[in-house]
Structure formats: structure tokens, C-alpha cells
């Protein structure tokens with residue numbers, strides 16, 4: 336099969352499009368013919384630590400490799416495709432099932448075929464969605480759901496401010512927050528104001544036209560998806576028991592998070608949104624009912640993945656960048 340191999344840090348042009356051995360499913364794994372994948376910010380972090388804070392960089396290098404990756408690998412945190420073989424102990428899926436899901440830090444999506452355990456964050460693809468539409472959902476929605484539901488305990492009637500609402504996580508967060516019956520103020524650039532309204536945001540603030548931290552409104556939750564601000568700059572915008580959720584934590588934020596949990600009052604929370612099959616099932620249900628819509632900036636063929644990485648690493652994509660995988 337053809338796959339994109341990652342063996343060196345540096346420019347995306349170092350990625351290699353090569354013939355490699357087909358993966359073979361174990362007893363509890365499925366083999367998936369991949370039709371679409373994405374370049375996510377997670378891929379960029381594993382490829383070249385693009386969005387990793389400087390205080391977290393040493394830990395990230397320990398995980399992925401100091402100087403060069405610990406081993407040559409295939410990236411790709413999301414995939415949509417058809418199951419072509421199921422291991423002998425697989426019960427959840429069968430050959431022919433059309434699925435989509437997250438591979439997380441294991442990667443593997445940037446290839447014509449991938450193996451995943453049957454208990455991975457994998458669900459049946461809604462028939463109403465194309466491969467490209469389906470694959471644009473899991474990464475952002477998994478992280479958004481983890482932050483809003485598990486860390487923020489979002490409830491009906493909560494007032495939310497979502498900063499960086501136009502990206503992968505942000506566009507899912509706006510929709511999920513509305514599903515949880517919260518009131519949403521989305522912060523984005525002028526080009527994305529209409530998109531935010533179409534996803535259900537109650538109020539939209541164009542950050543290029545003014546500083547939202549100077550507004551008088553207060554919130555139960557402030558979700559900074561892109562590291563655009565800080566807990567200190569936003570503290571006065573939080574309700575007395577309000578929570579500042581941060582997708583990009585430095586070591587100082589981790590310390591503040593522990594401290595604010597200990598002393599009570601306004602808190603800062605963050606963490607790693609590890610994949611969860613339960614979250615994926617919830618996300619698939621919302622996608623099937625049309626309550627969670629994919630947002631796609633543009634798509635690239637697999638052989639042009641370096642261009643896709645370059646776009647994502649500039650940090651301005653709208654929703655998701657999709658990669659289509661052809662089969663002769």
C-alpha cells in the first residue's frame with residue numbers, strides 16, 4: 336500500500352510518499368481501507384511540535400523523539416473508510432462496514448489501509464455524510480466534548496465564551512455547546528463571523544475589531560481553544576465559580592490549575608483529550624442527526640499532504656483540512 340512516512344523533524348517536504356507493507360489485523364483488530372483522513376493540529380504537533388508551548392516541549396520530545404522521531408511512522412489522527420477484514424475475535428464490526436473515527440496519537444490515517452482495535456474510537460459513518468465530511472468531525476468534536484462536558488461540566492443556561500471558535504475544535508465546540516443548551520459567544524476573525532452564526536453562535540465577536548476582555552459581559556465558562564489569551568487577562572470576565580478552559584497549557588497553567596482547584600472560586604482547567612469510544616459514539620449520533628456538522632476548509636490528495644501540513648501549520652484554517660485517499 337501507499338503511505339506517508341514521517342522520519343524527520345523540519346519542513347513538511349521531508350514527509351515521504353512510499354510503498355510500504357500492508358498492515359495485518361490481529362484477532363481483535365479491523366483492517367480499514369482508508370478513503371479520507373485529515374491533517375490535524377495533533378498531526379502538526381507530532382510532526383514538528385508546531386503548537387506545543389515551550390515549557391511543554393521537553394515532555395513532548397521525550398514522547399515523540401529527541402532530535403528525530405523515535406521511529407519512522409505514519410501520522411494521521413482521523414480516518415474514514417471501509418472495513419475490509421475483521422480479526423477472528425472482533426464482535427463490533429464486520430467486513431463491509433463504513434466507519435469513521437480517531438486514531439489519536441497512534442496515528443496511521445495517512446495511508447491507504449490502517450488497522451485499529453475494535454474498541455478504538457470508531458463508529459459507523461452516518462449514511463448522510465461523504466467520507467470527506469465524516470472525517471472532518473472526530474478530532475475537533477472529541478476534544479471539544481472532553482473540554483465542555485467533562486472539564487467544564489457545561490449545563491443548560493450556562494454562558495460560554497469560545498475563543499478560536501472557527502478552527503477544528505472551536506467549530507465543534509460552538510455546535511456542542513448549543514446542543515448542551517448553553518448560550519454561546521464566539522470569538523473569531525471577520526472572515527468567519529457568518530460561519531459562526533450558521534453554526535448557532537448567539538453572539539459573535541470579531542477580535543480584529545476590538546478587545547473582548549474590555550466587554551462588561553461575564554461567563555460561566557471561557558474556552559480558549561487556540562491560546563489567544565490567558566486566565567489572568569480573562570479572570571474578571573468569569574462568574575464567581577467560573578472556569579477558564581485552556582486547550583494549550585504551559586507548565587505555569589498546570590500549576591495554576593492545581594492551585595485554583597485547591598483554593599476554590601474561579602478556576603483554570605486543561606488536559607489531554609485522549610480518545611474515547613463512548614465520546615465517539617455520542618459524536619456519531621449527533622452527526623447522524625445533523626446536529627453536528629462538519630466544517631471543511633479545503634481538501635488535498637494524499638500525495639500533496641505536505642501542502643496540507645503547510646496550510647494547517649499557518650494556524651488560520653476554517654474547521655478542518657481533509658486529505659482524500661485514492662485506491663487504484
Ligand SMILES: NC(=O)c1ccc[n+]([C@@H]2O[C@H](COP(=O)([O-])OP(=O)(O)OC[C@H]3O[C@@H](n4cnc5c(N)ncnc54)[C@H](OP(=O)(O)O)[C@@H]3O)[C@@H](O)[C@H]2O)c1
Pocket residue numbers: 375376377380386387475478498499500501502503504505522523524526527542560561563581582583606607608609647650651652653654
Ligand atoms: N489539549 C488537548 O487535548 C488538545 C487536543 C487537540 C488539539 N489541541 C490544541 O488545540 C489547539 C487548537 O486546535 P484546533 O485544531 O482547533 O486548531 P485550528 O483548527 O488550527 O484553529 C485555528 C483557528 O483559530 C483561529 N484563530 C487564530 N488566532 C486566533 C485568535 N487570536 N483569536 C481567535 N481565533 C483565532 C483561526 O482563524 P483566524 O486566523 O482567521 O482567526 C482558525 O480558524 C492547537 O494548538 C492544538 O495543538 C489540544
